[in-house]
Amino acid sequence: MPKFDEFDLAILAALQDNARATNVEIADKVNLSPSPCLRRIRLLEEAGIVKGYRADLDRQAVGLELTVFVHFKVIRHNRENADEFQQALVEIPEVVSCYMISGDLDFLAEVVVENLAAYERLLTEKLLVLPQVTDIRSNFAIRNVKTGGKLKLPPMKS
Structure with a gap:
């Protein structure tokens, strides 16, 4: 650090x-x-500590009414496969954040789209066709409680 x-x-x-x-x-x-x-x-x-500056938009005000948390399980756990999968998700604009996670599934992505029909198109045309994917599970956000929170910075070490 x-x-x-x-x-x-x-x-x-x-x-x-x-x-x-x-x-x-x-x-x-x-x-x-x-x-x-x-x-x-x-x-x-x-130093890359401040990575950039951006506007925090009201998703609903700009017509993006649906947030979906998508869990992915991928086939063949190796570096090349993980890199290809990650790059594919980075290139999908509806994916606003993505994490490699531990547990039963391998990745968690936050997807923001206009509505359920838009998510269905994204799912069938882009996500399900990724060659590395063996399982996808979707969880739909009911209400936004908090997004874009400030980081609680650690105290200074003496």
Whole structure:
């Protein structure tokens, strides 16, 4: 884990609160002058700690009414097979997140689509035809309780 000091952690927290804040606003919030604050932000970006900035959209407001958690079991557990499967999921825009998991199934993907008919098309035309898949199980979200939560940053180590 990279070594962060109190300023780095404060900057990361401030960016999670409002990534659109100006450098001056962030510097003021973390008690740094603007130049060192901007230098630290750039270093956090270059190190890949800050991976990017994006808008958090209201899914229903943009017509994406259905969230589905899709569990996959894949055939032949080897690196090549896993890499091919992962790349296939990365290329499907409806898959908004995906994890390799432990347990009875191998992968868990979060899929966001317009409605049940759109999910049926995605399932039959893209997911079920993936050669690595031996089993798919779908769980439909009833209500969104929390998404896009801020990360609880670990305390500084002395």
